[in-house]
Amino acid sequence: MNRITLATITLFILALTTYGLLEWYGAKKETSSILDNATNPEFIAENLNSDVYKATGALSYNVEAQRMEHYAQLEVTHFEYPRYTLYPKNNKPTWQVTANEGTLYNNNRVKLKNRVRLIATDEESLIQEVHGKNLEMDLKTNIISSEQTILILGKGFTMYGSGLIVDLNTTQMTLTEHVQTIYKKIKK
Known part of the structure; x- marks a missing residue:
């Protein structure tokens, strides 16, 4: 060559x-x-405050967030510092749920993470607060669940465990694994 x-x-x-x-x-x-x-995101909202109603016209829940981003193609909505106030029956709020982050999926399931708090709005409720890393809410059935470690604060007691299921319709709470309960004397 x-x-x-x-x-x-x-x-x-x-x-x-x-x-x-x-x-x-x-x-x-x-x-x-x-x-x-x-x-x-398709759209962004700052200082969001939104009410969602049932088909009957009754208030289902209210959501507030510092920031909301809606992704239409992914069919998710992401919230920063969301606070949900849930009204399962009688238009009376029963619980408020707060977190640092939340994601709403198109099937009305919300995944909350980072410093999640479930707070009773009724001062007479035996259980006042539930703390955890993650919680999932089904906004159709009003069922809240978590498989993570949970801290429950009540009137005169603190309970540690993991795996939680809360049915807001019946106000029944189930702890899958109980680890420890500490009782405190209540001063009258």
């Missing part, structure tokens, strides 16, 4: 490699721009 043929073949392979790399980077850019569009 002479030098001209070798130079021509080398130049052809170099051009083919350059073309292949440019096509590969171009395809990669298009894919990442499609993903970027899916991760951009």
Whole structure:
């Protein structure tokens, strides 16, 4: 093989490699721009305060949040510092749920995480507060659950355990695993 043929073949392979790399980077850019569009929120709300009603016209729940981002393509809504006030029956609030973060899915399930607190609005309630890392709420059935470690504060006691199911319709609370309960003397 002479030098001209070798130079021509080398130049052809170099051009083919350059073309292949440019096509590969171009395809990669298009894919990442499609993903970027899916991760951009469709709309954002600051200092959100929203009431949601049942089909009967009764108030179902109220949600407040410092910030809300709705992602239409992903069918999720993300909240920063949400506070849900739940009205399962008689239009009387029974519980407030707060967290640092929350995600509402299109099936009306909310996953709350980071410093989650379930607070009784009735001062006479035996259980006053429930603390945990994560809680899930089904806004259709009014059932709250968690598989994580739970701290329950009540009138005169503190309870530790894991696995919690709360049915707000019947006000029944079930702790899957009880670890410890500490009773305190109540001063009268």
